[in-house]
Amino acid sequence: MSSPHLGRHMLLELFDCPYAELNSLEDVRSRLLRITDEIGATRVNENFHHFSPQGISGVVIIAESHLTIHTWPEHGYAAIDLFTCDASIDYDLAERLLVGAFKAGRHERQTLARGQMTVVHPA
Amino acid sequence: MSSPHLGRHMLLELFDCPYAELNSLEDVRSRLLRITDEIGATRVNENFHHFSPQGISGVVIIAESHLTIHTWPEHGYAAIDLFTCDASIDYDLAERLLVGAFKAGRHERQTLARGQMTVVHPA
Numbered sequence: 001m002s003s004p005h006l007g008r009h010m011l012l013e014l015f016d017c018p019y020a021e022l023n024s025l026e027d028v029r030s031r032l033l034r035i036t037d038e039i040g041a042t043r044v045n046e047n048f049h050h051f052s053p054q055g056i057s058g059v060v061i062i063a064e065s066h067l068t069i070h071t072w073p074e075h076g077y078a079a080i081d082l083f084t085c086d087a088s089i090d091y092d093l094a095e096r097l098l099v100g101a102f103k104a105g106r107h108e109r110q111t112l113a114r115g116q117m118t119v120v121h122p123a
Numbered sequence: 124m125s126s127p128h129l130g131r132h133m134l135l136e137l138f139d140c141p142y143a144e145l146n147s148l149e150d151v152r153s154r155l156l157r158i159t160d161e162i163g164a165t166r167v168n169e170n171f172h173h174f175s176p177q178g179i180s181g182v183v184i185i186a187e188s189h190l191t192i193h194t195w196p197e198h199g200y201a202a203i204d205l206f207t208c209d210a211s212i213d214y215d216l217a218e219r220l221l222v223g224a225f226k227a228g229r230h231e232r233q234t235l236a237r238g239q240m241t242v243v244h245p246a
Contacts, residue, residue: 006195007202009134013238047168047184057189059182061170065193066182070206072129072238079130079237083193083202110235114202115136115195 006115007065010091012080012098016105022071022078025050028058031101036060036067039094041084064089078102083114129238130188133214135203135221139228145194145201148173151181154224159183159190162217164207187212201225206237 022028029048036043042063049057054074060067065083072078082094091111099107144150152171159166165186172180177197183190188206195201205217214234222230 006198006200007193009202011132011235011237044172044180045170047170047182049167049184051186057167057184059170059184059189059191061172061180061182063174065180065202066191068182068189068191068206070130070188070208072208075129075238075240077129077238077240079132079188079206081204081206083191083204085193085195112134112233114134115198115200117198117200 004117005113006117007083007085007113008087008091009112009114010082010094011110011112012082012095013108014078014080014099014102014104015076015107017076017078017102019073019076021102022073022076023054023056025056028056028069028071032058032060032067032069035094035097035101036062038097039089041067041086041089076105078104127240128236129240130206130208130236131210131214132235132237133205133217134233134235135205135218136231137201137203137222137225137227138199138230140199140201140225142196142199144225145196145199146177146179148179151179151192151194155181155183155190155192158217158220158224159185161220162212164190164209164212199228201227
């Protein structure tokens, strides 16, 4: 990630989460909003939806970009994405808080650069 | 992507887009909603926000997961994410429609598997 980029994107895979942690709309929503605040992001808008028979999709639009979650309670799995254009957001802190909040037994994280600008050196 | 996974995630980087294509809230919103319909996804909810002095963040929650956009008109750049748990959504079509809608001069695409389940073979 040495070349200039406009945003960072953390893809977090949470495995082996208890069913109940992934299927309560109110709990999932309140955890994501709390963690948004704890990492110092600025909330702009949010939408959370409970699917039948199970599973939640949620999005927090933040001034820095977005935080999303999709849960598959029947598989103990949640996919979380944190996309930010503010370099001061602490991804290690976000990872720790999210893994803890959903009691994941195991997790994987990837962090990608988004909007990698090509630096052109004129001749 | 041979092992079982719950979702697919396309990360699309659009470069060299005209400024105006990335800075009209109404145009960005109507294009994303139209393309959501054209790829056969089911809209659940949506949020679009115009930042000052420029830039748009938008999210369409779909029954299949989400479609998001963040634009940097001053850099001619947009980051688009399509996350789906329905294998029938055509990512090649989505890519073509999105690149065309925003008149990107150049683009990059990555497609990732999300929720890769470990297959355990009992001894």
